[in-house]
Amino acid sequence: MTVHDQPPLPAVGALMLDARRDRVGEVMDVICGRVLLRDPAGGREWEAFPCDLTPATASDALRARVADVNDQAARSRL
Template sequence: MSPHDQPPLPAIGALVLDARRDRVGEVMDVICGRVLLRDPAGGREWEALPCDLRPATTGDALRARVADANDQAARSRL
């Protein structure tokens, strides 16, 4: 892929799906061609390449919220 074929960088605040990790993330920053993402519910940031990202669908965002709710319910049972 030539530099002219690079996918556009997502906007800060956008919800995207990181296909490599199968995780939805909110774009926190773009540094040197890498995108910093964070789970919409919070947590640690991770790096992704723009070619691994696509805009999150409504279903992707819902899946992330359900996973977070399930995690919180599991922690509350401990």
């Protein structure tokens, strides 16, 4: 892949699907060609390469919200 073939960098605030981790994240920043993502519900950031990212579909975003609700429900039972 040459410099001209690289995917465009996503905008801060965009919801992206990280295919390598199968996770949806909100773009927090782009530093040195790497994208910093965070779960839309919060938590720790992780790094991803732009080539591993695609815009999250409505289905991807819903899956992330359902996972967060399930996590909260599981924690409330403890």
